[in-house]
Amino acid sequence: MLETAETGDTIDRESYEQALPDLRVELINAQYELQHADFPVIVLIGADDRIAADDLIDTLNEWMDARYIDTRWFGRRSEEENERPRFWRYWRELPPRGRIGVFAGAWATNPITEQVFGKRDRGGFKRRLEHIRRFEQTLVDDGALLLKFWLHLPEKEHHKRAQAAEKHRHRHWKFDEEDWKIYKVLDKVLPLCEQLVHETSTACCPWQLVETTDARCRDLTVARRLLQAIRQRLDETPSGTSQAPAEPAELCCGPLDSVDLSSGLAYDTYKAELLRYQQKIHRRSLKAAQDGRTSILVFEGWDAAGKGGAIRRLTRAMSARNYQVVPIGVPTDEELSHQYLWRFWRKLPRAGKVMIFDRSWYGRVLVERVEGFASEDAWKRAYQEINDFESQLVEYGFNVQKFWLHIDRQEQLRRFKAREKTLYKKYKITDDDYRNRDKWDAYVCAVNEMVERTSCQRAPWHLIPATDKRFARVQIARIFSRSLKNDH
Amino acid sequence: MLETAETGDTIDRESYEQALPDLRVELINAQYELQHADFPVIVLIGADDRIAADDLIDTLNEWMDARYIDTRWFGRRSEEENERPRFWRYWRELPPRGRIGVFAGAWATNPITEQVFGKRDRGGFKRRLEHIRRFEQTLVDDGALLLKFWLHLPEKEHHKRAQAAEKHRHRHWKFDEEDWKIYKVLDKVLPLCEQLVHETSTACCPWQLVETTDARCRDLTVARRLLQAIRQRLDETPSGTSQAPAEPAELCCGPLDSVDLSSGLAYDTYKAELLRYQQKIHRRSLKAAQDGRTSILVFEGWDAAGKGGAIRRLTRAMSARNYQVVPIGVPTDEELSHQYLWRFWRKLPRAGKVMIFDRSWYGRVLVERVEGFASEDAWKRAYQEINDFESQLVEYGFNVQKFWLHIDRQEQLRRFKAREKTLYKKYKITDDDYRNRDKWDAYVCAVNEMVERTSCQRAPWHLIPATDKRFARVQIARIFSRSLKNDH
DSSP states (O other), X not given: XXXXXXXXXXXXXXXXXXXXXXHHHHHHHHHHHHTTSSSOEEEEEEESOHHHHHHHHHHHXXXXXXXXXXXXXXXXXXXXXXXXXXXXXXXXXXXXXXXXEEEESHHHHHHHHHHHHSOOOHXXXXXXXXXXHHHHHHHHHTTOEEEXXXXXXXXXXXXXXXXXXXXXXXXXXXXXXHHHHHHHTHHHHHHHHHXXXXXXOOSSSOEEXXXXXXXXXXXXXXXXXXXXXXXXXXXXXXXXXXOOOOOSOOOOOSGGGGOOTTOOOOHHXXXXXXXXXXXXXXXXXXXXHHHTXXXXXXXXXXXXXXXXXXXXXXXXXXXXXTEEEEEOXXXXXXXXXXXXXXXXXXXXXXXXXXXXXXXXXXXXXXXXXXXXXXXXXXXXXHHHHHHHHHHHHHHTTOEEEEEEEEOOHHHHHHHHHHHHHSGGGGGGOOHHHXXXXXXXXXXXXXXXXXXXXXXXXXXXXXXXXXXXXXXHHHHHHHHHHHHHHHOO | OGGGGOOOOOOOHHHHHHHHHHHHHHHHHHHHHHTTSXXXXXXXXXXXXXXHHHHHHHHHHHHSOGGGEEEEEOOSOOHHHHTSOTTHHHHHHOOOTTOEEEEESHHHHHHHHHHHHSOOOHHHHHHHHHHHHHHHHHHHHTTOEEEEEEEEOOHHHHHHHHHHHHHTTTTTTTSOHHHHHHHHTHHHHHHHHHHHHHHTOXXXXXXXXXXXXXXXXXXXXXXXXXXXXXHHHHHSOOOOOOOOOOOXXXXXXXXXXXXXXXXXXXXXXXXXXXXXXXXXXXXXXXXXXXXXXXXXXXXXXXXXXXHHHHHHHHHTTSOTTTEEEEEOOSOOHHHHTSOTTHHHHXXXXXTTOEEEEESOGGGGGTHHHHTTSSOHHHHHHHHHHHHHHHHHHHHTTOEEEEEEEEOOHHHHHHHHHHHHHSGGGGGGOOHHHHHHHHTHHHHHHHHHHHHHHHOBXXXXXXXXXXXXXXXXXXXXXXHHHHHHHHOO
């Protein structure tokens, strides 16, 4: 596949210099228009020719306005990066809408270097290609313009260059240790490049192969294609995404129906049981912290179902050094200018912490779905995106537990009224809460579908009957305490 | 000093429960008003009683609206944190304006645990207290409401508690390994706490000592003081900060006068010299990357002085994996809601990188000063703040080099005109650029003062004559290449 890049094309200096001024003007104009567009441009540069990648990046920065390009090169993973799933580092650096992010190497070449210089097995490599495809799909679905260029130097040119570098070390000063290291295992590297390019060339984001033998031709080709792609995307009339609110609530049945809301617990039993589990949580969370095992707890539920109180019963059992509660509210504008999972990726904790999300990424398929804040396409896609996200956490050894606190409509009303009577709880009740009540049935559907589509053994949903808060708190403490014991 | 906290105050359950509802209402109201305020609240909790700190944090989260409090606990520094100056981790987590950040331990207790369990010498401890004072001063000067509570358990209570924990292990389950570890060296820890509290109790941010023997009293005291401080600050009428633009330009002399703008270089010499330094930079930057030595290059200069071209001559010599160019443009809203240095702290690179800032934190004392975007107080304070910032970088082993590219007013006009003729450079010239020209003299003053007040041997300003771009580029390459060699 790579040899299809070997066209042998060249461009003479004169044509090059003739073409340049116009190209540069157009590139810069495109960049300026892009600033007001609602999508980011992500340029992934993979290469079996490191020097070419370096030079190309310099050229792009020269030809375009460097102030609006973020170039990121990804090398050896740091300890902090090692404590999170592999794609955390890329999520962190994604460009916001309206900007260009150039990713050098990154998820294109790191799997290869790890495969060659590390100890990954063949199965692991395949699995990573799968992650790449899903990651790219997620970005593209969110509207990102993702362009992937693979810079390829034909094998015989690799040999020629290495020989020249050996002879005239002084003249070929850019050919450094790193290049020698790669050159020595070129016969292993090239087939892996081939495989990666082949298997991650999907319909939504194919690799564009560019031969690097002729630098002028290489730079012009990439710049022109980049320009063309941005231009085309800018000129597309924005598709009138219908953000219609969800259908009038269907009456639907599902997992929520089977929750026994009459469950309760006597006060004495509650006290004793809670203490028992809190002690276990205390001990086990210290052990987990030492062993670097991370837990992610997700709390969702009806307004006034008792999320806060249940969370505090857990945190009271732990040391502040080991947990963090993350309440999910209105996103900042930095967060709004990225794919919706970005804000959660950026918050992933270091190894050994317990991270408690008070509301979470499930907002996408709950409130955003019901209120019509997300298009139907977007929330329907979200189940798969969320499953991918969580499966990366789980594969990385995180303990993921999700709680839905369930009460019925009457109980909620009772609690709203009670809250309004308690001065320091009044703030918890707003008109929004009453409005949400009107959409109860639509929410029931959304919750049922959410649980059905995103609960799995390794990242399970626990439906907690919460009419009796004591019962709910003990259940949650018990489940969390057990999960701390079982996961490895 | 700590024993002044030992008041022996207690509060009975009845008075406590009577006081609570009003206090909670007022706390929540204050929190809601705070959301629209233009300052952050930073609550630093230091303690010689870890369990009390944990409990207090839980209580604050219960009494207030947990959605608007960010609690951070800082433990052992990670590898990424170790690659930056000590305060990087705190800067990263500072709350934006309108929010409350609760820092547990952090810069209050980490110096102590490192002193006791690490290998720091006495001099290092003193130095860190100095950094703490400056850091806090910077936050307060920026308008943050910084409240520092030291939770103190009298020594005899420490002993009583430890004895009880030994006897009734089951009942005292919160007293864990970590507490035993501290307890065993209590005689070393307490004097250090004493010293830290004493020496970091400054006029702007004194420690408030709180005895922890009685939990109700402890929680009420902290909550009341927190409320009072926020309330008081909210009720202050905002001081009408006069953002008057700078005085009509004085004619002032200074370092810029001595720059020889007639310096030039013949083309052949230029080619040869540049190549020579580029090769050195290539080699030395690889070595620096291996050794983990970080370089920070700052580029400032007149519009059209040739910053971009000079930067590219450096990046062409390096591998994309080792450098990053950071163009400083308009801040995001997350950035605007923090102290102005926050955005630079958050960008500090990992060990071994070369970070090139195309414009920088010096905007504060240049454009923000001249255009009146920063108040006179703010930019006058900035020299000291910047010096502190850079001295932390330098002390941490970073190589810091700052370049001012200098041309005169006629040369600038010539270049503007030339740029307007080159289609792909036209975008670089806007009306703003002409407007800035009118303030040339004011800028000259600002630059002179900046260089005089922020140049030092370890983070020097280099004034580069840039009438001849070739000369400037070679100078910069030479200086950078040497700095790569000399720094350790």
